[in-house]
Amino acid sequence: MNTDHYTTWLEIDLGAVRNNIRQTLEISGRPVMAVVKGNAYGHGVEAVSRAALEGGATWLGVARIEEALALRDAGFTARILVLGYTQPGMVRAAAAQDITLAVADPGTGEQYAAAAAGLGAPLRVHAKIDTGMSRLGVRGEEDSVAFLQLLHGLSGLDVEGLFTHYACADQPERDVTAQQLSRFSAVVAALEASGWRPPLLHSANSAAGIYFPQARFDLVRLGISLYGLDPSAEAPAPQSFQKVLSWKTRLVSIKTLPPGQGVSYGHRYHTQGEERIGVLAVGYADGMRRVLGVNACLVRGRRVPMVGTICMDQCMVALDSVPDAQIGDEVVLIGRQGDERITAEDLGRLWGTINYEVTCGLTARVPRVYIG
Numbered sequence: 017m018n019t020d021h022y023t024t025w026l027e028i029d030l031g032a033v034r035n036n037i038r039q040t041l042e043i044s045g046r047p048v049m050a051v052v053k054g055n056a057y058g059h060g061v062e063a064v065s066r067a068a069l070e071g072g073a074t075w076l077g078v079a080r081i082e083e084a085l086a087l088r089d090a091g092f093t094a095r096i097l098v099l100g101y102t103q104p105g106m107v108r109a110a111a112a113q114d115i116t117l118a119v120a121d122p123g124t125g126e127q128y129a130a131a132a133a134g135l136g137a138p139l140r141v142h143a144k145i146d147t148g149m150s151r152l153g154v155r156g157e158e159d160s161v162a163f164l165q166l167l168h169g170l171s172g173l174d175v176e177g178l179f180t181h182y183a184c185a186d187q188p189e190r191d192v193t194a195q196q197l198s199r200f201s202a203v204v205a206a207l208e209a210s211g212w213r214p215p216l217l218h219s220a221n222s223a224a225g226i227y228f229p230q231a232r233f234d235l236v237r238l239g240i241s242l243y244g245l246d247p248s249a250e251a252p253a254p255q256s257f258q259k260v261l262s263w264k265t266r267l268v269s270i271k272t273l274p275p276g277q278g279v280s281y282g283h284r285y286h287t288q289g290e291e292r293i294g295v296l297a298v299g300y301a302d303g304m305r306r307v308l309g310v311n312a313c314l315v316r317g318r319r320v321p322m323v324g325t326i327c328m329d330q331c332m333v334a335l336d337s338v339p340d341a342q343i344g345d346e347v348v349l350i351g352r353q354g355d356e357r358i359t360a361e362d363l364g365r366l367w368g369t370i371n372y373e374v375t376c377g378l379t380a381r382v383p384r385v386y387i388g
């Protein structure tokens with residue numbers, strides 16, 4: 017890998033992706049769906065999907081039909097589930113590409129069945145029930161059972177799966193997940209008593225798949241920890257998981273400024289004494305956040321603060337503690353340098369958000385360089 021020519025880039029360790037899938041297969045003992053929505057949480061969907069399948073994942077999970085169709089266009093033949101809502105007008109395209117759709121309410125199920133009638137084969141769907149997330153899916157045991165039976169009776173549909181999603185799986189000390197799990201299990205039991213249930217049950221995201229053995233059922237939907245990231249501080253990915261992403265940029269200018277000099281838009285920073293100020297080739301159009309006074313980076317193995325307003329394509333950094341820094345130096349925004357490390361979790365804390373939003377916010381113009 018030669019990154020000499022890049023000014024700002026992501027290094028994506030595909031060996032870590034394969035490792036994280038293998039770890040999940042080992043811990044859960046269940047098949048794994050690699051959740052690669054949102055451009056694989058910002059990591060690059062095609063390369064990550066390929067590595068996840070090499071690591072042993074058997075499903076790909078996305079949020080939108082467009083993401084699924086793009087995977088098929090790129091040549092992926094693995095099973096794909098669209099976890100979110102799909103317009104009935106896309107049923108033909110989904111069926112033609114062997115894409116499985118989630119269905120989360122009876123009316124939509126009937127529309128899908130009507131659209132699939134006459135296609136030659138039924139549309140494969142996974143029914144979504146709401147056990148407490150209050151997002152997509154039918155709520156309540158009776159209505160859920162009736163929903164599943166309705167779908168089962170529609171000749172245009174093959175109801176292969178039944179699933180739900182947890183609201184608080186990343187807070188293992190709360191009892192919400194156990195409650196949701198018992199509601200899900202009650203629907204499964206009622207269906208079994210009626211003589212039919214979908215063959216494939218799934219409920220676990222990363223946190224539930226790692227921390228709630230009873231939530232694993234037939235498939236674990238691995239998102240955040242596929243990337244080696246922690247579901248939360250209380251539910252960290254196990255030590256054996258490896259971080260996939262590093263975010264790097266370069267020093268592109270170094271100047272010594274006089275005391276009292278305003279720096280960057282709005283002059284929201286002024287030098288105290290004479291200060292060595294560097295410029296980095298990274299800004300909010302790359303995914304850096306325009307938050308004053310919290311950002312830092314690693315230069316020559318030392319942690320140094322960014323100063324002044326973050327611009328769209330650049331930002332400034334205080335270099336007095338790194339006298340040997342030079343134009344062209346590699347600078348780490350997420351990842352390791354020497355003994356220092358900055359994580360997506362660290363940036364999430366500084367920015368008042370979570371690691372998920374940090375990596376999903378890394379924009380399309382930043383080249384992804386694949387290693388491992």
Ligand SMILES: *Cc1c(COP(=O)(O)O)cnc(C)c1O
Binds near residue numbers: 099181238240241247
């Ligand atoms: C995004 C998503 C996942 C993955 O969740 P993680 O917490 O990232 O593991 C699983 N299931 C559904 C329905 C999702 O939308």
